[in-house]
Amino acid sequence: MGKWKTLIFLLMAAMLVLAACGNDKTEANDDGYRLVEKGKLTYAASGLYKPFNFEENGELTGFDMEIGAEIAKRMDLEPNPVTNPFETILQGLVANKYDAIIGSMAYTKKRAEQAAFTQPYYYSGGMIWVAEDNNEIKSPEDLKGKKIGVIAQSTYEEPAKELSDNLQYYSSDVVALKDLTVENRLDAVITSDIVGFEAKDNGFAIKEVGSPLWVEQPSVAVKKDNEKLRDAIDKALQEMIDDGTYEEISQKWFGRNLLDIDLENAELLE
Known part of the structure; x- marks a missing residue:
């Protein structure tokens, strides 16, 4: 009887583990990266940084939002923009509230201790x-x-x-x-x-x-242990730059390419 109790206990424990795995919103998908919601790229911005991200007629819009939507499209994901106060936006990323920050967050060495960053998607x-x-x-x-x-x-x-x-x-x-x-x-x-x-x-x-x-160097930030997602976003971003889509979005919002800057004598913030 003791053996049967032990077997039943082990089976129940295994079922609980499987159930827990099934409810893990950041479980790795077929591409090796994790998403908080299957089939969607959930990315955050403050929504208060016009013209990059802001609300208009009840919807999020702006340069950041269009960049995020195009990245999601190229990853075969549904874009899912959300807002979070900028002063706690990095903490929200670490807490798995969203997959990425596409909200004009500049790369710094200090921020890189908590997040993995893509290449810059514009300079300011x-x-x-x-x-x-x-x-x-x-x-x-x-x-x-x-x-x-x-x-x-x-x-x-x-x-x-x-x-x-x-x-x-x-x-x-x-x-x-x-x-x-x-x-x-x-x-x-x-x-x-x-x-x-x-x-x-x-x-x-x-x-x-x-x-x-x-x-x-504003860049896309993801969780530090989700670098495969960072790499996939980087790939989509580079494709946008190479085929002219980035140029179109930048010209639409600013009348110029925000990546077209002379960095030779510039003091880069790190």
């Missing part, structure tokens, strides 16, 4: 922005003690801390840039040159200060 520069009528701030040195608007956990936060001890945190770069035009609210904002110029073109009374402080 970190730039200081002030109100159009601000003639006091003309260089980074002029920001000492000034109130700087910045996104928490962004690549702009640490440089801002080095320039001033008076930071105002935002969840949206666009809102921060808008606050530059409100008297006595902010002295400066540090954000992407592309986002700043887009806001300026849309009527924001702001101007840039000097040249970009550095060049950063």
Whole structure:
């Protein structure tokens, strides 16, 4: 009787293990990478970073969203974009809330400790922005003690801390840039040159200060132990670049190719 009890126990344990495996949303598929939802590429962005990712008429749109949709298509997957606050977006990836971040997250060595990154899918520069009528701030040195608007956990936060001890945190770069035009609210904002110029073109009374402080490399991020997924995304991205699809998407949103930049003398953010 003891042997039968042991056998039944082992069978039940095996069934529980199989059931657990069947419910594992990140179980490896035939291509060797894991997805949180079978047949879909679930990718995250803040949804607050116009023109890269933002909501319009209740739907996510923007450059990042189109890049993500095209990558998913080439992987024979359904695109499934979701939003997550940028300050916790990396933690959400580690916690398996989504497969990838396609939300203008720049590669850094620190972030690479938690995630695996593809090649860059565009380049941008970190730039200081002030109100159009601000003639006091003309260089980074002029920001000492000034109130700087910045996104928490962004690549702009640490440089801002080095320039001033008076930071105002935002969840949206666009809102921060808008606050530059409100008297006595902010002295400066540090954000992407592309986002700043887009806001300026849309009527924001702001101007840039000097040249970009550095060049950063926004890339697709996946979980560190899911490098086969990273490689598949990289392959799809390279195909887009090679056949001109990337160029079409970039021209649509910006009137230029965001990968077409001279990096010879550029200071790359790492």
